Amino acid sequence: MFSKTCQYAIKAVIYIHKQSLVGKKVGAKEIGQEIDAPDAFTAKILQILVRQQVVGSFKGPTGGFFVDKSHESKTLKDVVMAIDGDGLFHGCSLGLKQCSEVNPCPLHFEISNVRTKIIHMLTVKSLKQLAEEVGDGTTVLARFA
Amino acid sequence: MFSKTCQYAIKAVIYIHKQSLVGKKVGAKEIGQEIDAPDAFTAKILQILVRQQVVGSFKGPTGGFFVDKSHESKTLKDVVMAIDGDGLFHGCSLGLKQCSEVNPCPLHFEISNVRTKIIHMLTVKSLKQLAEEVGDGTTVLARFA
């Protein structure tokens, strides 16, 4: 459903939100260790998320990744869009070019119901809300390792 | 949602069903051309589907791939399971090892709804039923190319 990269991205973003809730910026290395992903690869993913303005970053000492008011309304859908693109949400699920209402693939109508549920799942709560639910900083590792 | 290989597999199986409806066996090459997939790769996919008994095959002249009574009740879920495995249906969608009711990931409960819809989509009709709906032999190309 989600690429491995996207799974990392989701975990990373929630961790950043959690740490921002207690006023902490976090480094790529720390994030990688927390979410059990290679740190250099995590850094690459974070670059994309920063460019797409899903999270913010600062360079230098005391720098790191964080979120502020401007990121509060972001959702998991934004993360998935940034990393995996819109394939989950749009286009023929069998990869047909001319799939349409009048010339539908065998999944054309059923996939709509599925996508409605997926979009609901990924937008019903903001990333901030999700982060608040995950638990305090000491339990994050238990959930993400 | 589905790997490219799985998309090929779905199209191939529906095409085989359609041709079996009119009593025809079909070769890997013909299938590949019909579904717009490389034929050698299509042949590999078909090998798996035969082993998993999603379709049948015969070697030699007049040979090819087909389905009979024994395949009638197979569904798209069987195809997806054979090619992509059960990742869509089971396990943590974020790839966490210890994700559970008591220690759930942020998607743990929502993903269940999505999976229910996915399973419905992939099992509500048999492959045979789907094939019957796709149209007659002359329109298949328009749908799959």
Place this chain on the structure above:
DNA sequence: ATCATAAAGGATAAAATTATCCTTTATTAT
């Protein structure tokens, strides 16, 4: 100003997925 720190970015490598080619095996037609 200088140094240390951390993100950004470029180049490269490893692994997995997708794709091709060739040989072997089974089956049919002659």
Place this chain on the structure above:
DNA sequence: ATAATAAAGGATAATTTTATCCTTTATGAT
């Protein structure tokens, strides 16, 4: 029996995804 046909299977290659390493740029601390 022999030849022709088509799936099965093995080996290899191309592409994409995932991962690593090193240099550059920005920022803060001293």
